[in-house]
Amino acid sequence: MKPAPVTPVVATDTIPHMPVWVTSVRGQTPEDVAFLSGAALAHLHLVVHADAVPQPLFRDRLALGAAEACVVFTGRPERAAALRDAVHLMRPGDLPGPAGETLVSWQRAVARPVSVGMLARALPGMDATQIAGWLDAQEGGPVTRAAMVLQAVLADAPRAETAALILADAALARALGWTHMVPLLAAGLKRADLGKGDADLEMACHRAVTASVSHAARIAGDLARRAAHLQAVAPKLRAKAAGAAVQMFLTRDAVAPAGLPLPDRAARRLCDRLVSLGAVRELTGRDTFRLYGV
Structure with a gap:
């Protein structure tokens, strides 16, 4: 049975907005x-x-x-x-x-x-x-x-x-x-x-x-917002050590597949899966030596 779709959790309302006057006024x-x-x-x-x-x-x-x-x-x-x-x-x-x-x-x-x-x-x-x-x-x-x-x-x-x-x-x-x-x-x-x-x-x-x-x-x-979405889609991941990989993405600006606690091919598949789910982005635009981040 296919898992039920997971609705991303949007945390926008929990982050206070910067008052406009703080940056619109230039103090003299x-x-x-x-x-x-x-x-x-x-x-x-x-x-x-x-x-x-x-x-x-x-x-x-x-x-x-x-x-x-x-x-x-x-x-x-x-x-x-x-x-x-x-x-x-x-x-x-x-x-x-x-x-x-x-x-x-x-x-x-x-x-x-x-x-x-x-x-x-x-x-x-x-x-x-x-x-x-x-x-x-x-x-x-x-x-x-x-x-x-x-x-x-x-x-x-x-x-x-x-x-x-x-x-x-x-x-x-x-x-x-x-x-x-x-x-x-x-x-x-x-x-x-x-x-x-x-x-x-x-x-x-x-x-x-x-x-x-x-x-x-x-x-x-x-x-x-991006972290909430990553956490929401995490249950869809089947790879072993996927939870540890998600935590790495939640703490680091960029992650190389080789740095994940997974075999090389499994790590690259996990990164591709997360990109397809909109949970992480590929940061380099390259076909090789890629880096990923939230």
């Missing part, structure tokens, strides 16, 4: 700019605590955007697709290359709760004591602390843009009481902003937060 005074970023962060606070949002996947997807921005800051040509390839198509013993290492750092930074030890593992070139010093020395509101950390790290290590932005986002998360960091600043800042200091840098960070939260909220809503 420092007070207005700070107020808008605060309103944006208050909205994101609801999003990062929404059960309907697959939070690990949400953070991993934002990590890709942050890594791409950092690669642009360094003048390298790689973009999101190349970063995915560099990390997800590695074979045992391979190295991801400089651009791929940027993505790996962001992925490690968002995967576990914020702590000095976690940040030291994500940034192997940074000393844990130095990281603690940067994070603990700052005062003020969340965005102010993030801007101060960004400025302090770049003052000590001018070419460490990735580390500075990761630590700034970590400071922001800690100030907001979030367990995990959410990449925001890298995608919202411009290269020229990194050369600013004090009040100018703080204003740039406020504006970056407002813009990035708007983008992040849209991603969260899209992922909530």
